[in-house]
Amino acid sequence: MGREGSGGDPVSVKSAPYYWLECDGCGAKADYGDFSAMSDEGSAVDCALDSEWTTDCEKHHCPRCPMLARCEVCDKPAGDEAGDRDDLCQECWDKQEGAS
Numbered sequence: 001m002g003r004e005g006s007g008g009d010p011v012s013v014k015s016a017p018y019y020w021l022e023c024d025g026c027g028a029k030a031d032y033g034d035f036s037a038m039s040d041e042g043s044a045v046d047c048a049l050d051s052e053w054t055t056d057c058e059k060h061h062c063p064r065c066p067m068l069a070r071c072e073v074c075d076k077p078a079g080d081e082a083g084d085r086d087d088l089c090q091e092c093w094d095k096q097e098g099a100s
């Protein structure tokens, strides 16, 4: 008949913002073991970095994607395969190579 059945549940569950890291390379979600997310952004990043994630301070990559690094000279993202350039960006690496 004409009975409304919606909106009557007495729930008091509240949702809070949760944070997790998502790989900028493949979109994989960080694995926090027993947790699916962290309650603050700092922990979400730190915990992921503890489990082999890498960052250049702009992007984050999971362990399966190429390592990210920040240039030790100019502090900018060092780009792909920075490990081959002692964690320098291409620009600083070229300068260093040209100087030596």
Ligand SMILES: [Zn+2]
Pocket: 023, 024, 025, 026, 027, 028, 061, 062, 063, 064, 065
């Ligand atoms: Zn990835």
Ligand SMILES: [Zn+2]
Pocket: 071, 072, 073, 074, 075, 076, 088, 089, 090, 091, 092, 093
């Ligand atoms: Zn640099």
